[in-house]
Amino acid sequence: MSVEKVIECCNLTKKFNMKTALNNLTFSLDENKIIGLIGRNGAGKTTFLKTCAGYIKPSAGSITIWGEKVFNNIDVLSNMIFVDEEIQYDTSSRLKDIIDLGKTYYKSWDNKFALKLARYFNLDLNLKYKKLSRGMKTQFNIIMGLSSRSPLTLLDEPTLGLDAAIRKEFYNILLKDYMENPRTIIISSHLLSEIESLLEEIVLIKEGSLVLHESVETVQEYGIYLNGKKDIILPFIQNKEVLNVEVYGNDAVAAIKNDLNKNETTYLSENSIDISKVPMQDVCIFLTKSKREGGFDEFEA
Amino acid sequence: MNLKHELRNKGYNENNIRSLKSYIKYILKSNKRSVLIFSSILFGVVLFNMIIALLIIKFSSSNSSSTVNSGALMSGFISVSIMASVSALVWTSKAEVNKAFVFPINRQIYALGNFISSIMGSFIFLIITSLISIFEILMGNLIAMIFNNFVFINEINMSNFIPGFFVSLSYLMLFIAASYCFGVYFVKNKIIVSAILGFVFILAITFPWPRQAIVEVFKFFFYEKSIAISCLKLWGTAMILHIAAFIPVRSMEVKV
Amino acid sequence: MKIEQDSLKPIYVQIAEGIEDDILRDILEEDEQAYSQNQIAKRFGINPATAAKGLTLLVEDGVLYRKRGLGMHVSLGAKSMIQKKRRDRFVEEFISQMIIEARKLGISKEDLKNMIDDYSLLENNAENTIQYNTVYSTENNTEHNAEERG
Numbered sequence: 001m002s003v004e005k006v007i008e009c010c011n012l013t014k015k016f017n018m019k020t021a022l023n024n025l026t027f028s029l030d031e032n033k034i035i036g037l038i039g040r041n042g043a044g045k046t047t048f049l050k051t052c053a054g055y056i057k058p059s060a061g062s063i064t065i066w067g068e069k070v071f072n073n074i075d076v077l078s079n080m081i082f083v084d085e086e087i088q089y090d091t092s093s094r095l096k097d098i099i100d101l102g103k104t105y106y107k108s109w110d111n112k113f114a115l116k117l118a119r120y121f122n123l124d125l126n127l128k129y130k131k132l133s134r135g136m137k138t139q140f141n142i143i144m145g146l147s148s149r150s151p152l153t154l155l156d157e158p159t160l161g162l163d164a165a166i167r168k169e170f171y172n173i174l175l176k177d178y179m180e181n182p183r184t185i186i187i188s189s190h191l192l193s194e195i196e197s198l199l200e201e202i203v204l205i206k207e208g209s210l211v212l213h214e215s216v217e218t219v220q221e222y223g224i225y226l227n228g229k230k231d232i233i234l235p236f237i238q239n240k241e242v243l244n245v246e247v248y249g250n251d252a253v254a255a256i257k258n259d260l261n262k263n264e265t266t267y268l269s270e271n272s273i274d275i276s277k278v279p280m281q282d283v284c285i286f287l288t289k290s291k292r293e294g295g296f297d298e299f300e301a
Numbered sequence: 302m303n304l305k306h307e308l309r310n311k312g313y314n315e316n317n318i319r320s321l322k323s324y325i326k327y328i329l330k331s332n333k334r335s336v337l338i339f340s341s342i343l344f345g346v347v348l349f350n351m352i353i354a355l356l357i358i359k360f361s362s363s364n365s366s367s368t369v370n371s372g373a374l375m376s377g378f379i380s381v382s383i384m385a386s387v388s389a390l391v392w393t394s395k396a397e398v399n400k401a402f403v404f405p406i407n408r409q410i411y412a413l414g415n416f417i418s419s420i421m422g423s424f425i426f427l428i429i430t431s432l433i434s435i436f437e438i439l440m441g442n443l444i445a446m447i448f449n450n451f452v453f454i455n456e457i458n459m460s461n462f463i464p465g466f467f468v469s470l471s472y473l474m475l476f477i478a479a480s481y482c483f484g485v486y487f488v489k490n491k492i493i494v495s496a497i498l499g500f501v502f503i504l505a506i507t508f509p510w511p512r513q514a515i516v517e518v519f520k521f522f523f524y525e526k527s528i529a530i531s532c533l534k535l536w537g538t539a540m541i542l543h544i545a546a547f548i549p550v551r552s553m554e555v556k557v
Numbered sequence: 558m559k560i561e562q563d564s565l566k567p568i569y570v571q572i573a574e575g576i577e578d579d580i581l582r583d584i585l586e587e588d589e590q591a592y593s594q595n596q597i598a599k600r601f602g603i604n605p606a607t608a609a610k611g612l613t614l615l616v617e618d619g620v621l622y623r624k625r626g627l628g629m630h631v632s633l634g635a636k637s638m639i640q641k642k643r644r645d646r647f648v649e650e651f652i653s654q655m656i657i658e659a660r661k662l663g664i665s666k667e668d669l670k671n672m673i674d675d676y677s678l679l680e681n682n683a684e685n686t687i688q689y690n691t692v693y694s695t696e697n698n699t700e701h702n703a704e705e706r707g
Contacts, residue, residue: 050555054407055402055554055555055556056554056555056556057552057554072407072408072409072551073407074314074316074317074320074405074406074407074410075314075316077316077405077406077407078316078319078320078405080405086557087403088396088399088400088403088557089400089403090327090331090400092334093330093331097330101323101326101327101404102404104319104322104323104326105319105320105323105404105405106405107315107316107319
């Protein structure tokens with residue numbers, strides 16, 4: 001069974017005046033997966049998603065969706081939806097009118113599902129879009145995004161402004177709908193720890209460049225913490241791939257790439273070095289920090 | 302999902318049609334409010350006119366008469382022209398463009414949708430104006446029958462209504478196209494367009510020939526005797542303007 | 558069966574082991590239907606692909622097999638297969654840890670052997686009843702209690 005590539009980008013570059021937002025991105029994504037797009041603020045996640053959505057054109061390189069160029073391509077655009085907090089619905093429209101528009105524009109729109117979600121979120125569909133609070137706007141955006149059942153669904157920070165209980169329920173709804181209606185869903189989020197169980201793959205971006213693109217299992221097993229005496233740890237990590245080191249007096253906590261062999265594990269155990277897993281969120285933080293960065297304590301203004 | 306196989310097997314492109322229909326529906330729905338406001342104002346003005354005329358008769362001691370003529374059509378047309386031109390201008394603003402591109406739409410559909418809906422919108426406005434005008438005529442004649450001092454002059458008859466309707470539609474198309482085209486270029490490059498306008502304005506003040514040129518343009522559109530040729534000029538120019546507006550739209554990026 | 562996010566073990570491995578535990582406890586019987594990837598995904602709120610990975614692991618080991626049109630089933634002899642596998646791992650996972658810890662505490666091999674004997678005696682004398690409960694209930698909502706006496 002061959003899996004088709006839904007997004008393929010090759011040396012994708014986007015420059016805004018002086019700033020390079022996307023820098024030679026090259027990767028491809030299989031269809032019908034839930035993929036996490038992770039990176040810091042300003043890393044280029046939204047720029048990438050907007051390029052996928054045909055809002056902006058690449059400065060150099062290419063991006064194809066289902067093998068076709070996106071920009072101005074109605075066939076591709078009709079099968080995708082991009083949802084973010086800046087989305088500009090007609091502010092003086094009523095919610096029910098916007099939902100109606102969704103129904104007319106999208107072939108696979110599920111109106112029953114949209115109305116059910118609106119009832120569940122307690123959204124009065126007679127309200128005008130401009131009257132919504134931030135949280136309600138996010139909820140409405142989710143309704144539009146999921147009800148479209150678009151084969152490619154791009155969600156940029158879909159949980160901004162939602163409280164923890166609603167976020168949890170949203171993940172349930174998303175997962176259930178994904179299982180019943182398989183499609184490609186790309187989620188960009190800061191709350192990696194919350195969404196990591198939803199994801200199948202991770203694309204990690206730093207300053208417009210690709211840091212890694214791996215299955216979520218690979219990233220979950222990527223790093224280990226070594227916790228114990230610094231006199232043991234610091235020499236040990238000399239020829240290891242170090243993600244992060246912190247020293248507290250005589251102790252040290254080092255995060256390194258997980259490629260220990262049996263002997264090394266035994267050595268560490270015998271020397272009372274505690275080994276634990278680096279949470280995926282921390283792996284991403286370490287891999288995307290800039291060189292001169294440190295904590296606030298070491299910071300000199 | 303093989304797009305080519307799934308979608309291009311049909312004779313026409315399903316996505317294009319669906320998107321175009323939805324976009325036109327969206328434009329018409331967005332303007333529903335201005336249609337209602339316009340209709341009520343025009344209707345109100347007509348009613349107001351009649352009532353004032355009646356009151357003058359009622360409260361004046363002498364045997365003076367009141368005259369009302371069928372002005373609804375003309376005033377309606379002028380207000381529509383202004384309103385539609387402003388709407389077309391606003392439609393090219395960044396905010397409105399971003400709203401249009403939230404849903405699946407490409408730039409060709411955007412341009413075509415704008416063209417088609419300007420025809421439909423103009424048509425609807427003129428129909429409403431005509432209906433209010435008919436109401437005005439009926440009311441006018443009715444009141445004139447009841448009150449002796451009330452005179453109603455009806456300048457509209459079947460032979461001048463239909464050509465008048467079509468000519469008004471054509472002028473409306475031109476005004477909308479001109480505003481829309483101007484708006485598109487202005488949004489793209491505010492500085493250059495303003496500079497050109499300022500330049501032309503100063504030129505027109507200092508030298509006589511720019512003013513003459515403007516008068517010639519005016520004559521070209523408004524002083525044509527033959528209706529057929531006039532409509533040709535108007536529609537032709539409107540289409541050229543829409544095509545000219547499409548050129549910057551083609552490569553336009555949607556930025557918030 | 559439960560998932561620990563912080564464990565060193567990846568989630569799909571935890572799922573595989575959880576299913577193995579259910580087989581060992583006779584909650585899942587041989588040649589009967591096991592869990593589907595969607596069932597597991599829904600229960601734990603995880604991506605079905607992760608659940609599928611866990612199931613695939615077991616298929617590769619021969620513990621589960623895919624019955625045409627009917628989904629995952631428990632292989633014949635799966636229980637003994639799992640016991641043997643776990644026994645082989647027992648040395649690595651538990652015994653080596655124990656020896657390392659013993660060495661740290663300065664416990665000699667003799668002392669260690671004595672400790673084990675003493676503990677077994679303790680276990681036999683006390684009448685300990687340990688109850689196993691499964692957190693995971695199948696679609697028919699059956700829960701099994703197993704009693705073990707020391």
